[in-house]
Amino acid sequence: MADFYLIALLLVGVISANVIKQFIPKVPETFILILTGVVLSFVPLFRHFELEPEFFLMMIIAPLMFVDGQKQSFEKIRSKFSGIFLLSVFLAVVTAIVVGVTANWIEKQWTLPLAIALAAIITPTDAVAVKSLTSDSEMPSGVGEALELESLFNDATGLVLLDLALSVLSTGTFSIINGIVHFLFVAVGGILVGLIAGFALVALRFNLNTRGKNPEITTIPISLLTPFAVYLLAEHLGMSGILAVVATGIEHNWEANRLRLSSTSVQLTNNTIWNVITDVLNDFVFLILGLALPTIYADIVAMGWSGTLHLLLISVLVYVIMLVLRYVWAVREKNESIAEFFGKPSDEHHQFNSGLFAISGIHGTVTLAMALSLPNHIGGHNFPYRNELIIIAMFVILISMIVSAVVLNIKLPKKVVDYGEFDLNQVRNKMIDQTILKMRVSIDDRSIRDALTNQLQSQKTMEMDNRNNLSDNYYLLLSETKGVIDNYLHSPEVSQQYNKKTIDIYDSMMNRMLVEKRRVSWKHMLRHLFKEILWHARYRPKLNRDNYKVAYQQKIATDPKFAKKAKQIKxxxxxxxxxxxxxxxxxxxxxxxxxxxxxTQQRDDNNYIYIVQHNLNRFFDEINHEYRATTQPIDAKYYAEAFQYEYDFIQQGLANGSISQPIAGTLYTEINQAQLLQLQQLPVE
Structure with missing residues (x-):
């Protein structure tokens, strides 16, 4: 039950952080999530929170790496393999060695394997954090791609190096040959396990998709379980579970391409589920980082401020070393694959892109998870300087995030938005209004016409600015419409066709329902109740419609005066x-x-017209005694016709230049999604 509450509170934290983000959009979401995690740490359930590294890597990092792997194709990996290797392996290993040797030189009491363990921990980078910090900025595409590919594989490099360093600390011996063999076994073995397992799972899902009757029932659960199963299998064999999951994800990219125009329902559902899961898990990462801060802060207090300051200086030095290494490596590396990321050395923006790559080397919760995975005992003794290594790792994480947030915000240009939300809403509203108008002309059945109008109206987004003017426009139009009805009721045409009493009754009902405040007095309610009691006392009918009809007919048959009055009423x-x-x-x-x-006047703020129509319809229904609570079914052909009108509106706007391509693309996507949703909700005959 505690696990359930823990997950529930984390979800509450994600929701809270996203709500807060709306009020302080200039603050990066990463810091909001971390701060939310700190606040949650005061909840009794999270006090003295300790991150379980294996659980974290399997339940959060593995599915995230699986999804990131699906975004990469074999062709892309193959064509840029040398660049990926240099980014994720060569640079990571060189960085770990340089940082390790430097740390060992500064801290004489540290052994070299211990310093290498620290270097391995702070080597992995976090592309998700970079995206979060630069969500409003324009990152060069090549640099962004380099960061993604680096982050995709260097987590495993850091984990392997840490495992190797811990092995040396445990045994007290080190062999270069054994180290290389161990590295290849863990890394290459993990990739092979991922490829083999991924091939089997992809083949299974492909056959179920193409031959199964209800493939979504089996293929989607298989997709959700895949990263966990592959990770556990690779780890059980002593290989890299992270690399295995990435390799499996890349193979699933092939499956998606094969099924691009088939099994669309399964793919859309699967993609939607994974998009939601990855968004939540990405937020979990920073929440957990915030949850861990108070515990680490307690260790800092216990250590003393002088010792903490010493570790902070080491952290700053280590971060600067990594920053310089990344910059020098990016500037001087002449590999063609690297040139695709940062440009050729002769290019104008080569140094600038290299600097962005260096600054964007943010270290995230994978670093924290590796630090907290350090054992309390090793080789039969207490793990030396464990708390110090964890504190340095935390300082490096925070320093890298703060420096990147400040520098990238200054150096990167703001994203050029092709259109604003206001522009999109204007075009969308016009599109929907034009469609509604055409559908209302073509549909004779009023109930279907009004039901479809309400459905199409749900596609709109109400803007806060329009809500302020909605009330005034509504009352003005309602008054004007009532005036039109009044003029019609007192026109010669109506006087000749209808009885004056009928006109007066209708006019009275309209004024009572549309103008006067409809307050039912207690006297009126008691009078009505008294009449009902007298009726039941006289005729003693059972409380159902048939007996009322029988009693009514008996009254007509036995009372001529009542019969005449009833005929007049009818x-x-x-x-x-x-x-x-x-x-x-x-x-x-x-x-x-x-x-x-x-x-015709190109006005898009027309929502008040529909509200007037809706309220008048309620009045008309009361006159007709139509109180049905059931939803009016709408034939699929009307939806198809309405969506086609929307498509035509966009195409016409593109042709005459009134709608830009980005807005058209957004609206096409919305129509496709609305069309799919509406068709899925139609009853199966």
Whole structure:
């Protein structure tokens, strides 16, 4: 039960951080999540929170690496293999050696394997953190790709180096040959396990997708379990679970390409589920980092401020060394694959891109997880300087995030937005209004017409600025529409066709329902209740419709005066229904003409027209005694026709230049999603 509460609170933290983000958009979401994690640490369940590294790597990092792997193709990996190797292996190993030797030189009491262990911990980079910090900035595409590919594989490099360093600390012996063999076994073995397991799972999913009757029931659960199964298998064999998961993800990229135009329902559902999961897991990463800070802070206090300052200086030095190494390596490396990331040495932006790559080497929670995975005992003794290594790792994480947040915000240009939310809403509203107008003209059945109007209206996004003007426009139009109805009711045409009593009753009902405040007095309620009691006392009918009808017919048969009055009431009632239908047609035509006129004037703020229509429909339904609570079914052909009108609107706008390509792409996506959702919700015949 504690695990359930823990996950629930983490989800609450994710929700809270995303809500807070709306109010302080200039603060990177990463820092908001970390701060939220710190706040959650005061909840009793999270006090003295200790991160379980194996659980963290399997349940959070593995699925994230699996999804990142799916974004890469075999062709891309093959064509840029040398660059990926230099980024994720060569640079990582060189950095670990230089940092390790430097740390060993500064801290004489540290052994070289211990210093290498620290270097291995702080080697992995975090591309997710970079994206979070630069969400509003324009990162050069080549640098962004380099960071993604580096982060995809150097986690495993750091884990292998840490495992090698711990092995030396445990046994007290080191062999270069054995170290290289161990490295190749763990890294290459992990890739092979991932490829083999991935091939088997992809083949299984492919066959289920193409031959299964309900493939989503089996293939989606298999997809969700894949990263955990592959990770556990590789780790059980003593190989890199992270590299295995990445390799499996790359193979699943092949499956997605093979099924691009088939099994669309399965792919859309699978992609949607994974997008939500990865977003939540990415947020979990920084929440957990915040949760771990108070515990580490307690260790800092116990150590004393002088010792902490010493470790902080080491952390700054280590970070500067890594920064310089990344910059020098990016500037001087002449490999063609690297040139694709940063440009050729002769290019104008080569040094600038190299600097961005160096600054963007943020270290995240994988570093923290590796630090906290250090054992308390090794080789039969307490692990030397364990707390110091963890504190240095935490300082490096925070320093890299703060420096990157400040420098990247200054150096990177702001993202050039092709369109604003206001522009998108304007075009979307016009598109929907034009579609509604065309559908209302083509559909004769009023109930279907109004139901479809409400459905299409749900595609709109209400802007806060428009809400302020909505009330005034609504009351003005309602008053104008009532004036149109009044003029019609007192026109010669209506006077000749309907009884004056009928007109007066309709006029009275309209004023009572649309103008006066509809307050039912206690006297009126008691009077009505008293009449009901007298009726039941006299006729003693059972409380159902059939017995009421029987009693009513008996009254007509036995009381001529009542029968005459009943006939008059029936005639007036029928005239009311006929008059109401005429008013309905009048109002529909009037409001449609207003909407058509506003669209001709290129006005998009027309929501108040639909609200007036909706409230008048409630009045018309009360006249007709239509109180059905059931939803009016809409035939699929009407949806298909409406969506086609929306497509035509966008195509026409593209042709005449009134709609830009980015807005058109966004609206196409929205229509496709709305079309798929509506068709899925239709009843199966």
């Amino acid at each position: 005639q007036v009632r029928q005239e009311l229904l006929d008059l109401n239908q005429a008013v309905v047609s009048l109002v529909d035509q009037y409001l449609d003409d207003i909407l058509r006129s506003r669209l």
